[in-house]
Amino acid sequence: MxxxxxxxxxxxxxxxxxxxxxxxxxxxxxxxxxxxxxxxxxxxxxxxxxxxxxxxxxxxxxxxxxxxxxxxxxxxxxxxxxxxxxxxxxxxxxxxxxxxxxxxxxxxxxxxxxxxxxxxxxxSALRFVPEIADLTAQGRGPLRQLTVVGPADPDSEYSGLFFYGIHHVEAALEILGNPVVAPGTLDVDVSRHGDTVTALTRIGDVDVVFTFLAPSETQRTPFHATAVHTDAVVARELTLGPxxxxxxxxxxxxxxxxxxxxxSGTELLSPVATLVAITDALRKDRV
Missing domain, CATH: 3.40.50.720 (NAD(P)-binding Rossmann-like Domain)
Structure with a gap:
C-alpha cells in the first residue's frame, strides 16, 4: 500500500x-x-x-x-x-x-x-477539460491569436494573480502545444481597469491575450478560450466538472x-515564467 x-x-x-x-x-x-x-x-x-x-x-x-x-x-x-x-x-x-x-x-x-x-x-485542471481537444484539433489553418478569459484577482491574499491566473496560463500553453517559455524571454503589455487585467504577449508565433476578471461574492466569470486561425475561429467555455x-x-x-x-522541468517551469512576466509587467504598470 x-x-x-x-x-x-x-x-x-x-x-x-x-x-x-x-x-x-x-x-x-x-x-x-x-x-x-x-x-x-x-x-x-x-x-x-x-x-x-x-x-x-x-x-x-x-x-x-x-x-x-x-x-x-x-x-x-x-x-x-x-x-x-x-x-x-x-x-x-x-x-x-x-x-x-x-x-x-x-x-x-x-x-x-x-x-x-x-x-x-x-x-492545472484546465489542461484536462474536454474542450481543450476541440481547441487543439487538427485540420485548421495556422493559429494566429489565442485569448483565454477567466477569474483571477491581482489583489488576492494568495499571491495575487497566481491563485487563479495560473489556470489561464496553463490552458493557453496546453492549447499551444506546450512550448518552452524560458524565464525573462516574454515581452508583456498589461493594463488594469477596475476589476479587469488584460495582458498581451507573444508565445512562439501566436499572439496571446489573457483577461483576468476579479470575482465578487456573487459573480465569477467562466473560463473561456478563443482560438483564431487563418481560416476558422473556435471558441469554447472551459468547464470543470465535479x-x-x-x-x-x-x-x-x-x-x-x-x-x-x-x-520535463522546462515544461513545469514555463507556466511560472509566463505568469511572472505578466505580474512583473503589472507591477511596473502600477508604479
Missing amino acids: RRIGFIGTENSHTDHFIRFLNAEGRHPGFRAEALVGGRSTRNDALATAGGIDLVVDKPEDLLGHVDAAIISTRDGAAHRAQAEPLLSAGMPVLVDKPLATSVADAQAILAAAEAGGAPVVSC DYNAPALARFVAAVESGRSPV
Missing part, C-alpha cells in the same frame, strides 16, 4: 483527493494516510471522513510515515518550503497549482526533485508507480 500525506488541507481539493482515494478506491494500492497542520476542526473533519489516523504538524513530519505527498496550499508562495525537504528526501510530490510564484522557487523545487531522484507533478481534480491525481499516481515525472 502506498501511503499519501496531505499538506494545505484548508483547500477543498484535499476533500476531492481523499474521496477519490479512500471513499471511492479509484486507485487500488494508494491511500490517504496523513494530514499536516496539526489538530484543528478542519483536519479532524477530514480525518473522520477519510478514516485517517495520523495528523502531524509540519511537512517534514511526514518522512518515514508516508510514501508520497500532495501539497494543496492555496498560496503558492509557500510551496517551495513545503516541497523541498520531501523531494530532497526522495519522496514524490504533487504540487497543486501553481508550482510556485517565482522562478527562483520553481527552480529550487525542480532542483530538489532532481537531487532526490523523486518525481514532481504540477498541473471530478475535475481526478486527472491530476491519476497523473500523480502514474508518476509514483513509474518513479518518473510525467513532463
